[in-house]
Amino acid sequence: MGEGGLTMVPSPDQKAKSPVPRATGVLPKTKVGQWVTGLLAENTVMAPVRVDGKPLFRELRRPAAGQEPQLDLESVHTVNSPKGAVLPQTEALLDYKYVKTADGGSSLELHARTLERPIVLFGVRPCDAAALELIDQVFLTGAFIDEQYRERRDKVTVVAVACGAPARSCFCTSFGLDPGSARGADVVLYGRSGPGAAAEPDGYYAVAYTERGEALLSAPAAKAAGVTDLSAAEGAKVEEVIAAFRAQTTPLGERLGKVDVAEKLDGLFESPYWEKVAGRCLGCGTCTFVCPTCYCFGVTDCGAGGQGVRFRYWDSCKFPQFLQMAGGHNPRPAKKNRTRQRFMHKLNYYHHRYGEYLCVGCGRCVESCPVGLHLPLVAGDVRGL
Amino acid sequence: MPKNLAIDPKEMEKTQARLRAEAARLLRDGAVTVFLGHEEGWDGLPVPFFAKTAEEAERLVWNPLVAFNLAKYLLDRLGDDGKVGLVVNGCGSLALDRILKDRRFPRERLYVVGVPCTGLLDPDKVLGLPEAERKAALEGRGDPGLFLKRCGWCAAPNPVIADVLIGEKVPESEAAPGPLEFPRVAEIEAMSPKERFEYFQGMFDRCIRCFACRNVCPACNCRECCLDQWEPLWLGRAVVPSEQLMYHFIRAMDVAGRCIRCGECERVCSVGIPLMELNDKFMKDIIELFGVERPDIPAEVEPLGQFAESDPDLESSQ
Numbered sequence: 140m141g142e143g144g145l146t147m148v149p150s151p152d153q154k155a156k157s158p159v160p161r162a163t164g165v166l167p168k169t170k171v172g173q174w175v176t177g178l179l180a181e182n183t184v185m186a187p188v189r190v191d192g193k194p195l196f197r198e199l200r201r202p203a204a205g206q207e208p209q210l211d212l213e214s215v216h217t218v219n220s221p222k223g224a225v226l227p228q229t230e231a232l233l234d235y236k237y238v239k240t241a242d243g244g245s246s247l248e249l250h251a252r253t254l255e256r257p258i259v260l261f262g263v264r265p266c267d268a269a270a271l272e273l274i275d276q277v278f279l280t281g282a283f284i285d286e287q288y289r290e291r292r293d294k295v296t297v298v299a300v301a302c303g304a305p306a307r308s309c310f311c312t313s314f315g316l317d318p319g320s321a322r323g324a325d326v327v328l329y330g331r332s333g334p335g336a337a338a339e340p341d342g343y344y345a346v347a348y349t350e351r352g353e354a355l356l357s358a359p360a361a362k363a364a365g366v367t368d369l370s371a372a373e374g375a376k377v378e379e380v381i382a383a384f385r386a387q388t389t390p391l392g393e394r395l396g397k398v399d400v401a402e403k404l405d406g407l408f409e410s411p412y413w414e415k416v417a418g419r420c421l422g423c424g425t426c427t428f429v430c431p432t433c434y435c436f437g438v439t440d441c442g443a444g445g446q447g448v449r450f451r452y453w454d455s456c457k458f459p460q461f462l463q464m465a466g467g468h469n470p471r472p473a474k475k476n477r478t479r480q481r482f483m484h485k486l487n488y489y490h491h492r493y494g495e496y497l498c499v500g501c502g503r504c505v506e507s508c509p510v511g512l513h514l515p516l517v518a519g520d521v522r523g524l
Numbered sequence: 525m526p527k528n529l530a531i532d533p534k535e536m537e538k539t540q541a542r543l544r545a546e547a548a549r550l551l552r553d554g555a556v557t558v559f560l561g562h563e564e565g566w567d568g569l570p571v572p573f574f575a576k577t578a579e580e581a582e583r584l585v586w587n588p589l590v591a592f593n594l595a596k597y598l599l600d601r602l603g604d605d606g607k608v609g610l611v612v613n614g615c616g617s618l619a620l621d622r623i624l625k626d627r628r629f630p631r632e633r634l635y636v637v638g639v640p641c642t643g644l645l646d647p648d649k650v651l652g653l654p655e656a657e658r659k660a661a662l663e664g665r666g667d668p669g670l671f672l673k674r675c676g677w678c679a680a681p682n683p684v685i686a687d688v689l690i691g692e693k694v695p696e697s698e699a700a701p702g703p704l705e706f707p708r709v710a711e712i713e714a715m716s717p718k719e720r721f722e723y724f725q726g727m728f729d730r731c732i733r734c735f736a737c738r739n740v741c742p743a744c745n746c747r748e749c750c751l752d753q754w755e756p757l758w759l760g761r762a763v764v765p766s767e768q769l770m771y772h773f774i775r776a777m778d779v780a781g782r783c784i785r786c787g788e789c790e791r792v793c794s795v796g797i798p799l800m801e802l803n804d805k806f807m808k809d810i811i812e813l814f815g816v817e818r819p820d821i822p823a824e825v826e827p828l829g830q831f832a833e834s835d836p837d838l839e840s841s842q
Contacts, residue, residue, distance in 0.1 A: 190730060193796040218794050219732060228732070229762045307567075307652075418600070419572040423736035425794055439761055452761045458735075460752050474600070509736055509792035510572055510592065511565035 172207030177360030220431030308502030319384025325352030424455030529643035557606030638686025
């Protein structure tokens, strides 16, 4: 794949990326709401909540006095992913204004938008936490560093919650992750009674994996909510519990097995498979918008009378207009081209550039695609081609 | 609508065998170049399938979960001129009729295999069930709440279009259209304007603008969708409350009088927006303002697709 100066890099071992625990506290189940309420004082907090029966990852509103936010830490995955915290669906980049100058001309005034409050992502699943690192590689490494992204990203702290009961559509284990992985997380909450249950009756071990996570656990908000130090007696148990979470399999992961198809796909760009599998694609953007690792965006202006806002917004390679050129040419004119692009990007192009796959096996495409055209299907099919 | 919604797995198995045979015959004889049906996807979900050979026709399925309307895929075949085979049940035939009456696909390029229907199950509800309950549902012993919402007001148990019919016709005495009632719309109409505005804003607030509702809709069949245009920019790309309302009201207004009430928009919405509430409001208006009894059944001339000299607006504009 010499195109665009891409070079092959060796595939790193996911385990090598596993961070090491630095500190552990104990969080009683009944104190979760109190901790989150405390965090809201100084942070924007985004967390899984139920809206009309659907689990969504959303910014929490400040609860009324005496009340606590109702989090949904039991649904395995929210319909949308937390990626909007680092790459909002609509993000103002700058304000612009043309102003008249003394000599009768005009000049352009630009004001960059800045983010004031830090962001805490609470109750992120391990797959989604790892996904943030995959997006980071795009915006924060290589020849161009996206400063706007970096500014926002630097303000984000991730409190993950390990999965005690992976869902039917989960396949993180096919991509080198696991239900207790700490990749991309500052703190991970592990159910004290170990995996096996969606609800955690005994509360959590709150394990900090980064300096930032450590600071969060020792901050007044955590202490006030009753995040206590671990007793020496329980200390030895934590490792066991973490290991048990990490040793779990995932239902779809079992069926799919490890995915390693990058090299195989090198030779399949012109395969008739793409035309066959793409026929039923609806051309909607559901898969790309619910995906925690899809990051494509467009930039446009909204304004009138010589002033306005420049913003970026999520775009989707599944939309026919995605690559539409001003002159009328469309380099990806058919469903075949667009479907191939999405899966080649995740399973080949990204791998060539960063040495790993652009998929964390969260299962959202499995759950949400109206016509069952999802990544595990294609990954499995490709293996057999 | 059928007197009793019912799943008869044995009958469906027979239908499946006959469907495969019919599709294989059509493909072998060259009567069609492609046959649109369903095949089994992962986890038992029937997904749209395009059989091109008699061998491939063996993959066609007909079971309680074949909820997906196929007619919209005809628009993908406008670029070639081969004849297309297509299987439809009653509501599938309404979707097809929508596309035909909107003059978006030539009838003469079609060969339609019709299947009478006494109800289908909602795959999203059934596939998430524990194994034993799932099996019971697929064998016709499930909770009546598992039927597709649209079965509750079924307008056509027997296909309204078919070149050949497979299976027993639902008797005429039981095939009269089911009731069109809009209790939820009446509740929303009773809200104050402020309440109503906030209600809709809250409803569309979680829309991720994936366009699945538009793309699945058989009535959303314009050559170019105004929502995709940049010049003029009807819909700003920013996902903010004003644009969300703009999107959803344009979408619903554009299908007013042509919506077949299949509810696919609502079913494919990943964030669970009750889109039919808005579609139903417009359907109720069409009934009350234009005196159309069944706006969900495609007609040759639609209330908002014609010009009449008796139009009261004509007088007031002169």
